Amino acid sequence: MPDTLIFYALSGLAILASALVIGQRNPMYSVMLLIASFGALAGLYIQLDAPFVAVAQIVIYAGAIMVLFLFVVMLLNAPQEDAAEWDRTHPLRQGGVGRFGAMLALLLVVQLAWALMRANDVSDAVSSRGDVATVSSVREVGRGLFTDYMFAFEATSILILVAMVGAVVLARQERGQ
Amino acid sequence: MFNSSFDAVVPMLCVTLAALAAMGAEAFRARDEKMPIGGLGIIGLVGAGVACALLWNRNTSSFGVIVADNFGLFVTMVLVIVGILTIMFSSQVLEVDNLPRGEYYALLLFGIAGMMMMATANDLLVVFISLEILSLAVYVLTGIRRDDPRSTEAAFKYFLLGAFSSAFFLYGIAFTYGLTGSTRLDRIGAFLAAQSMSDNPLILVALGLLLVGFAFKISAVPFHMWTPDAYEGAPAIVTGFMSTGVKAAAFAAFARVFLSAFEPFSQQWVPVIWVLAAATMILGTVVGVAQSNLKRMLAYSSIAHGGYLLVGLVAANQIGKAAILFYLLAYAITNLAAFGVIAMLASSNDENEELRDYKGLWHTHPALAAMMTVCLLSLGGLPPTVGFVGKWYIFSAAVSSGYYGLAVIGMLTSVVSVFFYLRVVVMMYMSEREGPEPVRPRIARMGMVALTLSVILIFYLGILPTRVLDYAAESIATIF
Numbered sequence: 001m002p003d004t005l006i007f008y009a010l011s012g013l014a015i016l017a018s019a020l021v022i023g024q025r026n027p028m029y030s031v032m033l034l035i036a037s038f039g040a041l042a043g044l045y046i047q048l049d050a051p052f053v054a055v056a057q058i059v060i061y062a063g064a065i066m067v068l069f070l071f072v073v074m075l076l077n078a079p080q081e082d083a084a085e086w087d088r089t090h091p092l093r094q095g096g097v098g099r100f101g102a103m104l105a106l107l108l109v110v111q112l113a114w115a116l117m118r119a120n121d122v123s124d125a126v127s128s129r130g131d132v133a134t135v136s137s138v139r140e141v142g143r144g145l146f147t148d149y150m151f152a153f154e155a156t157s158i159l160i161l162v163a164m165v166g167a168v169v170l171a172r173q174e175r176g177q
Numbered sequence: 178m179f180n181s182s183f184d185a186v187v188p189m190l191c192v193t194l195a196a197l198a199a200m201g202a203e204a205f206r207a208r209d210e211k212m213p214i215g216g217l218g219i220i221g222l223v224g225a226g227v228a229c230a231l232l233w234n235r236n237t238s239s240f241g242v243i244v245a246d247n248f249g250l251f252v253t254m255v256l257v258i259v260g261i262l263t264i265m266f267s268s269q270v271l272e273v274d275n276l277p278r279g280e281y282y283a284l285l286l287f288g289i290a291g292m293m294m295m296a297t298a299n300d301l302l303v304v305f306i307s308l309e310i311l312s313l314a315v316y317v318l319t320g321i322r323r324d325d326p327r328s329t330e331a332a333f334k335y336f337l338l339g340a341f342s343s344a345f346f347l348y349g350i351a352f353t354y355g356l357t358g359s360t361r362l363d364r365i366g367a368f369l370a371a372q373s374m375s376d377n378p379l380i381l382v383a384l385g386l387l388l389v390g391f392a393f394k395i396s397a398v399p400f401h402m403w404t405p406d407a408y409e410g411a412p413a414i415v416t417g418f419m420s421t422g423v424k425a426a427a428f429a430a431f432a433r434v435f436l437s438a439f440e441p442f443s444q445q446w447v448p449v450i451w452v453l454a455a456a457t458m459i460l461g462t463v464v465g466v467a468q469s470n471l472k473r474m475l476a477y478s479s480i481a482h483g484g485y486l487l488v489g490l491v492a493a494n495q496i497g498k499a500a501i502l503f504y505l506l507a508y509a510i511t512n513l514a515a516f517g518v519i520a521m522l523a524s525s526n527d528e529n530e531e532l533r534d535y536k537g538l539w540h541t542h543p544a545l546a547a548m549m550t551v552c553l554l555s556l557g558g559l560p561p562t563v564g565f566v567g568k569w570y571i572f573s574a575a576v577s578s579g580y581y582g583l584a585v586i587g588m589l590t591s592v593v594s595v596f597f598y599l600r601v602v603v604m605m606y607m608s609e610r611e612g613p614e615p616v617r618p619r620i621a622r623m624g625m626v627a628l629t630l631s632v633i634l635i636f637y638l639g640i641l642p643t644r645v646l647d648y649a650a651e652s653i654a655t656i657f
Binding site for chain 1: 193240243284287288303307313314342348381386389399
């Protein structure tokens with residue numbers, strides 16, 4: 001029972017924090033709330049007997065990536081978005097994009113609600129595949145990474161390279177300016 | 178040579194190496210030195226094409242997740258053709274718009290490598306990573322004209338919606354993995370065939386989420402909202418590239434995932450795709466009629482063509498599967514050539530892409546006008562062009578599977594679409610231009626060569642399609 005309570009508490013925190021992230025006008029608060037959301041997720045991973053993923057979540061997302069976010073926010077020096085600007089340019093208020101996003105989100109919620117309502121045998125459907133504790137150990141993660149998922153792992157390097165080249169192309173200063 | 182277990186990745190390896198070479202060449206280039214960086218790309222693509230030819234019928238696989246079966250190789254060949262034509266058209270565009278060459282070619286080639294990976298991937302995770310590789314490359318190429326606000330806006334919209342749909346796709350993969358315990362398509366297929374899960378709603382959710390991800394990339398209605406804006410804002414040749422290359426790769430993965438792994442569930446997904454196909458054909462055509470901007474019009478036309486391809490997926494009989502491959506080739510060549518013409522006529526400060534800019538083109542650029550006419554007629558599906566053969570096979574597949582409704586909708590929309598293609602032709606030949614002649618750049622020889630090649634292919638495949646159709650038929654024999 002306490003497991004269930006903790007699960008609901010952490011899930012609620014994650015959902016609440018994520019919802020608040022998009023509603024903030026101060027980007028600094030958004031970043032902080034995102035960290036809270038990641039923290040709650042890490043708690044959920046621990047509940048799932050996946051301590052390695054939880055630690056990775058904290059170290060990489062809540063740690064490294066969010067520090068970068070904070071630096072960007074501070075360097076942009078825009079603690080408070082202009083209210084009128086916010087109303088006009090916020091992605092949720094953009095006509096086409098907003099409608100498309102809202103439609104997809106609605107679709108997702110309806111679909112999930114329908115499925116979870118009907119799937120009272122989720123635990124049967126997700127039949128136990130080996131001992132969870134061994135699957136989520138660092139050793140198993142590493143083994144999977146260099147055997148079954150080796151190609152995917154290597155292909156990610158191309159993905160990151162493309163992202164870097166793309167960022168440079170879009171962000172660099174023209175010569176002579 | 179080397180360990181044969183690497184064979185299947187050789188085509189994409191050639192292209193990746195060419196991309197790295199392009200990056201390196203740009204880095205070591207002196208400031209005003211002219212370097213034929215595009216040539217490096219063509220070398221890599223030709224290498225990939227040769228590798229494809231050598232791998233044909235050998236059915237090799239690498240790492241268990243990349244399979245060089247004939248289906249994947251056929252799509253890879255289409256991508257090689259798309260890549261070579263794009264590079265040939267690009268030289269003039271880069272000159273006129275003064276875009277960064279090395280980065281442009283590097284991103285283009287990385288994108289093609291990602292597409293090849295996607296077309297030959299046999300694992301949902303690899304499909305996802307390759308989808309991201311090609312998407313990132315195309316997002317940046319869309320916004321590569323940084324001083325043009327429309328280009329930036331297009332890239333931003335495309336990026337936001339693309340990231341959103343990628344998340345859906347990833348969620349679908351997660352559900353599939355949770356239910357079947359594998360991301361490999363063959364294992365998923367075996368698992369689903371062995372266990373009757375048709376009453377399990379979670380597998381339907383997984384299917385739905387994957388469908389959203391794919392439908393977004395092939396811009397099927399109602400997931401097409403980004404298409405007109407992104408296609409209009411991007412440089413014309415990039416639009417040509419993404420409307421053909423991305424669509425070919427996404428369709429290959431779409432067909433592979435749904436026709437092999439999720440085949441046992443065709444009862445569930447065929448009606449959904451039926452609706453998508455009908456909506457896509459109708460909306461693409463009807464809205465296309467109302468456009469006054471040529472690029473936007475072709476964007477809607479490419480949406481409609483996605484609908485025709487979906488018809489082939491619904492029919493999914495022997496003819497249907499081969500027809501998808503043939504149509505991908507036909508559409509890729511034709512559409513890319515049409516956008517090539519637009520790209521070549523754009524000058525740096527005025528894109529000349531409104532329909533009225535094409536008035537009287539026959540008098541100033543007779544060769545371009547004639548070739549544009551061929552492309553438009555092929556897009557409209559008039560004989561003796563390749564577009565006619567492609568549509569013929571798609572619709573006959575639909576009829577032989579008993580989907581008369583789709584075939585009728587397809588033919589009606591084709592007839593309507595001929596109207597807006599012919600409108601451009603009429604403008605080019607019969608109307609006189611009012612006002613001053615738009616400023617047009619000098620037409621590069623390379624682009625003309627590419628255009629001539631495309632037109633020859635359009636006629637060759639339109640008049641003597643059997644050989645390539647046989648290849649297409651051979652391709653589908655290996656996997657489905």
